[in-house]
Amino acid sequence: EDQVTQSPEALRLQEGESSSLNCSYTVSGLRGLFWYRQDPGKGPEFLFTLYSAGEEKEKERLKATLTKKESFLHITAPKPEDSATYLCAVDSNSGYALNFGKGTSLLVTP
Amino acid sequence: SQTIHQWPATLVQPVGSPLSLECTVEGTSNPNLYWYRQAAGRGLQLLFYSVGIGQISSEVPQNLSASRPQDRQFILSSKKLLLSDSGFYLCAWEEGAGRKSFFGQGTRLTVV
Numbered sequence: 722e723d724q725v726t727q728s729p730e731a732l733r734l735q736e737g738e739s740s741s742l743n744c745s746y747t748v749s750g751l752r753g754l755f756w757y758r759q760d761p762g763k764g765p766e767f768l769f770t771l772y773s774a775g776e777e778k779e780k781e782r783l784k785a786t787l788t789k790k791e792s793f794l795h796i797t798a799p800k801p802e803d804s805a806t807y808l809c810a811v812d813s814n815s816g817y818a819l820n821f822g823k824g825t826s827l828l829v830t831p
Numbered sequence: 832s833q834t835i836h837q838w839p840a841t842l843v844q845p846v847g848s849p850l851s852l853e854c855t856v857e858g859t860s861n862p863n864l865y866w867y868r869q870a871a872g873r874g875l876q877l878l879f880y881s882v883g884i885g886q887i888s889s890e891v892p893q894n895l896s897a898s899r900p901q902d903r904q905f906i907l908s909s910k911k912l913l914l915s916d917s918g919f920y921l922c923a924w925e926e927g928a929g930r931k932s933f934f935g936q937g938t939r940l941t942v943v
Contacts, residue, residue, distance in 0.1 A: 725874070753930055764837075764921050764934030765875075808875070812930045818865075818890060819932065821874040 723748040723813050727822035734829050737798050742807055742825045745791040750814030754792050756785050757808040759824070765808055768794075799829045833858035837922045837935030844942055850895075850909040852938050854922030857903065863925040864905040865932065866897055868918045875921065881905060917942045 724747045734740055746754070753772050757765035769778040771787040778785045782803065784795040794807055806826045810819040837854045844850060856862055866878040877890045879897035887897050894913050898906045905922060922935040 755931070757934075762937070762939070764923075764937045767931055767933060770929060770931055810875075817888070818877040818880065819875075819930065823872065823874045 723811065723815055723820045725809060725811050725820050725822040727807075727809050727825050729825060730823070731826045732828070734796075734799055734827070736800055736829055736831050739795070739797045739799070741796070742794040742827070743791060744794070744809030744822055746809075746811050747790075748811050748813035748815065748820070751811060752814065753812040754787055755810040755812070755819065756792070756794055757810065759806045759808055761806075768807075796827070799827075801829045801831055803827065804829045833924070833926075833933065835922065835924055835933055835935045837938060839938060840936065841939045842941070844912050844940065846914055846942055847911050850907070850912050850916070850940070852907040852920055852922075852940075854905045854907075854935055855903055856905075856924045859903070859924065859926075861902060864899065865923040865925070866905065866907045867921040867923065869921060869937075870918045879907070912942045914942050916940065 726745045728743045753770055755770050756768040758768055759765040769785040774789045776787050782797050786793045806824040808824045810821040812819055834857045864881045867875045868878055869875050879889055881887050881899045884899055895909050920938045923932040925932050
């Protein structure tokens, strides 16, 4: 059975303090890995899709990377507006639906 | 551009009452549509998906049902709500073969 585990569950950073969020996965045949941002009371907002090990995507202060076992979402010099829950999801050969992790709740303080 | 509308944003319903949540998509045709539930401290749980009008697949047997009466309309229903149906319900549509999903703003359902 596919498993997606995100860590840490919660992360508190000072503004400007760079860090990384982790998404480790165990799937039978990865077809794609997705990162979403979710603000409180809102639906998830698409950030990135990664398809193969070694691939990287960047958007403003965010950079997503992928290996054969995990993905990282690197946040460089975060700002308070980056505070949100970040969700990871995988698409694999074993099922029709995306398999979501429980998310990492990020709080960036001024 | 494509947009997805989901309503209502919040809903408080008594146990045993019926439920109808609606989702519509604009700017695309024949999208794959999904209903998810998100409970506190848990990941998104897929409830139903649809690849076309009248075609519904259920991922988890439960007190809910879904229908797709039109190409871009997806409805989540229940005849009698349970306390355990409380949660944050999200509708999503999928863009092409890349599996990239776009979500509505969600409905916070509280069953009392």
